[in-house]
Amino acid sequence: MEEQRKKENIEENQNLENKDIAEELESVNEARQHTKAGLNDDVEEAEADVEVEQEEKLQQELTEANNKYLRLYAEFDNYKRRTSKERVELLQTAGKEVIGDLLMVLDDFERARKSMENAQDIPSVKEGVELVYQKLKSILNRKGLKEMESVGQEFNADLHEAITRIPAPTPELVGKIIDEVEKGYFLNDKVLRYAKVVVGSESL
Known part of the structure; x- marks a missing residue:
């Protein structure tokens, strides 16, 4: 117990x-x-x-x-x-x-x-x-203005504007500038005005 x-x-x-x-x-x-x-x-x-x-x-x-x-x-x-x-x-x-x-x-x-x-x-x-x-x-x-010499030079579309083409008086002048109608100019070596020219072509 x-x-x-x-x-x-x-x-x-x-x-x-x-x-x-x-x-x-x-x-x-x-x-x-x-x-x-x-x-x-x-x-x-x-x-x-x-x-x-x-x-x-x-x-x-x-x-x-x-x-x-x-x-x-x-x-x-x-x-x-x-x-x-x-x-x-x-x-x-x-x-x-x-x-x-x-x-x-x-x-x-x-x-x-x-x-x-x-x-x-x-x-x-x-x-x-x-x-x-x-x-x-x-x-x-x-x-800075300078005249462009064109007569007797090869035609260059970057400098010249062809007014007309005439038969060249001699074979050496074919493709060259025979006459200048309006003188071209450079201003500081950049084209101010294109020369208007007559270009010699081959005789027909």
Whole structure:
């Protein structure tokens, strides 16, 4: 009987201990669950913070790139306006300089005209006109104008404009320029005006 009671007491104590252990395990599991939930919340919050930071960084980079583009566009627009203005001014200045030099020739022509009204000495008048012509030619040469030598040269469509073709007086002049109707000119080594020429062809 005594042994039965001891056995029951032992079983009861064992059950109490098992119950306490089970309660402790449940508490530990609950604590673990809370910790896990808290960690998940922390991770989600950290991920959200990272996303916000990345979005802010990208927005900042986009703003900087946009500002840089606007600055470059404004600088290019200013450059375009400035170069356009400089080009117009250069053309106006170049024209002004040429006209200023030609005024001297115009003065010479006016003096020649007056002298021709009552001139008796024809050779001196011719000489005066020749001097004015040479002066004009010299001014234009200084500005880059150069006469095109055409007569006797091979016909070149890049330089010459054929007005007509006539039988060449000699076989050597076939395909060459026999006469020049209007002189051609270069300006700074570029064709300013094509020479209008007569080209020799084979006799029929």
